[in-house]
Amino acid sequence: MGLVSPDYGTIFWMVLAFSVVFFILRKFAWGPVLNMLKEREQSIEKALQSASEAREGLSRLQAEHERMMQEAHGERELLIAEARQIREQLISKAREEAALENARLLEHARRQIESEKLAAMSEIRQQVATLSVDIAEKILKKELADRSKQETLIKEQLSDLKLN
Amino acid sequence: MKRWMYLTGFLILMVTSGLPLLAAVEEGQSQHSEAPKAFDAGKFIMEHVMDSHEWHIMKIGETHIRIPLPVIVYTKEKGLSVFLSSKFHQGNNIFNGYMLAEEGPHEGKILLANENGTIKEEAPLPLDFSITKTVAAMLVSLLLMLLVFLPMAKKYTKNPNRAPSGFQALIEPIIIFVRDDIAIPSIGLHRYEKFMPFLLTGFFFILTNNLMGLIPVPPGGANVTGNIAITALLAVFTFAITTFSTNKNYWKHIFDAPGVPWWLKFPIPLMPFIELLGVFTKPLVLCIRLFANILAGHFIALSFIVMIFIFGQIHWIAGYGSSVVAILFYVFMTMLELLVAFIQAYVFTLLSAIYFGMAKVEEHHS
Numbered sequence: 001m002g003l004v005s006p007d008y009g010t011i012f013w014m015v016l017a018f019s020v021v022f023f024i025l026r027k028f029a030w031g032p033v034l035n036m037l038k039e040r041e042q043s044i045e046k047a048l049q050s051a052s053e054a055r056e057g058l059s060r061l062q063a064e065h066e067r068m069m070q071e072a073h074g075e076r077e078l079l080i081a082e083a084r085q086i087r088e089q090l091i092s093k094a095r096e097e098a099a100l101e102n103a104r105l106l107e108h109a110r111r112q113i114e115s116e117k118l119a120a121m122s123e124i125r126q127q128v129a130t131l132s133v134d135i136a137e138k139i140l141k142k143e144l145a146d147r148s149k150q151e152t153l154i155k156e157q158l159s160d161l162k163l164n
Numbered sequence: 165m166k167r168w169m170y171l172t173g174f175l176i177l178m179v180t181s182g183l184p185l186l187a188a189v190e191e192g193q194s195q196h197s198e199a200p201k202a203f204d205a206g207k208f209i210m211e212h213v214m215d216s217h218e219w220h221i222m223k224i225g226e227t228h229i230r231i232p233l234p235v236i237v238y239t240k241e242k243g244l245s246v247f248l249s250s251k252f253h254q255g256n257n258i259f260n261g262y263m264l265a266e267e268g269p270h271e272g273k274i275l276l277a278n279e280n281g282t283i284k285e286e287a288p289l290p291l292d293f294s295i296t297k298t299v300a301a302m303l304v305s306l307l308l309m310l311l312v313f314l315p316m317a318k319k320y321t322k323n324p325n326r327a328p329s330g331f332q333a334l335i336e337p338i339i340i341f342v343r344d345d346i347a348i349p350s351i352g353l354h355r356y357e358k359f360m361p362f363l364l365t366g367f368f369f370i371l372t373n374n375l376m377g378l379i380p381v382p383p384g385g386a387n388v389t390g391n392i393a394i395t396a397l398l399a400v401f402t403f404a405i406t407t408f409s410t411n412k413n414y415w416k417h418i419f420d421a422p423g424v425p426w427w428l429k430f431p432i433p434l435m436p437f438i439e440l441l442g443v444f445t446k447p448l449v450l451c452i453r454l455f456a457n458i459l460a461g462h463f464i465a466l467s468f469i470v471m472i473f474i475f476g477q478i479h480w481i482a483g484y485g486s487s488v489v490a491i492l493f494y495v496f497m498t499m500l501e502l503l504v505a506f507i508q509a510y511v512f513t514l515l516s517a518i519y520f521g522m523a524k525v526e527e528h529h530s
Binding site: 003004005006007008009010011012013014015017018021022024025026028029030031032033034036037039040043 | 210213214215292293294295296298299302303306309310313314316317320321324325336339340343357360361362364365369391392393394396397401459
């Protein structure tokens with residue numbers, strides 16, 4: 001058993017024991033462990049990737065949300081402005097229409113009054129005419145009751161004719 | 165408060181790391197008082213780093229405390245014999261016709277013995293497949309690996325995609341380190357998976373044995389990764405895997421390296437020779453680097469301990485006095501070796517991975 005001369009007994013046991021342990025460890029330890037390590041690394045990588053993707057998606061969603069909010073805000077402003085405008089328009093239009101209608105009604109009333117007045121006037125005139133004829137008749141009847149008076153009237157009339 | 169905790173921990177570490185040394189001091193002193201035979205520092209260190217048929221823990225007085233290990237020997241005439249090494253210590257070093265050589269050229273080996281207790285010089289050495297201290301320590305480390313990694317793997321299959329917990333959290337970064345910093349950069353993303361089991365087993369085998377070697381009490385303390393047979397075999401594994409995963413281009417680069425002037429190849433095949441030599445020196449270097457680093461670490465750590473005995477021989481006060489300094493240095497060395505344990509496991513795995521990566525030479529490389 002020299003210091004630098006390899007001992008064949010040691011070599012024999014070393015080859016035997018080392019090989020046995022090597023094959024056992026290769027099958028039952030290193031294989032599973034290395035596989036698991038790889039798997040774990042992959043799953044961690046995948047998890048990290050999906051986390052970053054999720055983060056990205058989230059930020060995208062947030063941006064979208066922000067944009068939509070902005071848009072909605074703008075739209076609301078627009079709608080309010082439009083509504084205000086419409087209201088004003090409506091009011092002014094209503095006012096105008098009311099004025100127009102008012103004028104029309106006034107005109108109508110005036111015309112009605114005019115025509116009523118005319119009708120009334122003509123009726124009055126007729127009545128006045130009938131009344132005056134009646135009165136004239138009555139007066140004439142009274143006047144021409146005696147013969148002399150009739151004769152004078154005829155004479156008068158005749159003289160008038162002569163004049164003409 | 166925290167500082168006190170550190171200090172207590174440090175003291176406990178010193179005391180426990182010095183515990184077997186106390187016994188060793190006894191050993192040195194008993195040697196001193198009992199016989200004029202001087203303490204042999206070299207022998208003491210060598211005994212600790214060398215392989216042996218028993219696991220010596222300590223010696224109290226004249227009683228040795230050792231863990232007996234199974235001896236498995238085979239000879240043509242006697243067949244296979246299996247017995248515990250403690251049988252050698254029941255009598256005069258002889259059991260069943262075998263004897264454990266205590267000195268001589270075959271020191272520490274098992275030899276055939278004559279009836280009268282002398283070595284049968286003419287007989288060939290029996291084939292020795294004993295579970296020696298190195299083998300036993302290696303088996304313990306391998307068992308430890310199984311006990312750690314199999315339940316850990318179960319945790320992965322049971323709760324996939326969960327954060328690691330407990331021991332898993334300690335091992336997982338190392339596995340990921342081996343994969344991401346050793347295998348993938350040196351072999352390439354599309355080919356590394358095939359080599360991962362060997363790289364991981366090799367890494368943890370070297371690391372476990374290095375760390376176990378730093379623990380001063382059994383089952384630690386053996387010099388497994390500082391044993392040339394172990395490191396040579398690890399290097400042979402790397403070499404075999406490299407060679408079996410080569411492609412045509414790899415051999416083309418060796419025997420007919422592109423971009424090299426023809427006169428370096430043709431009359432005298434200088435470049436092919438050097439390249440071919442490189443194929444074998446690479447694993448050789450792997451083997452020697454690990455062996456020498458761990459062995460040197462054990463040597464230095466033990467040298468500090470031996471200092472105690474040497475001073476103890478001069479005077480017992482000198483022995484106890486020097487022990488303070490020696491243990492401080494020993495603790496420092498152990499810290500350093502803790503670092504070396506990781507570095508050597510890393511270097512061996514990294515270089516193996518680089519060689520695996522070099523086994524497939526890309527076509528458009530030149």
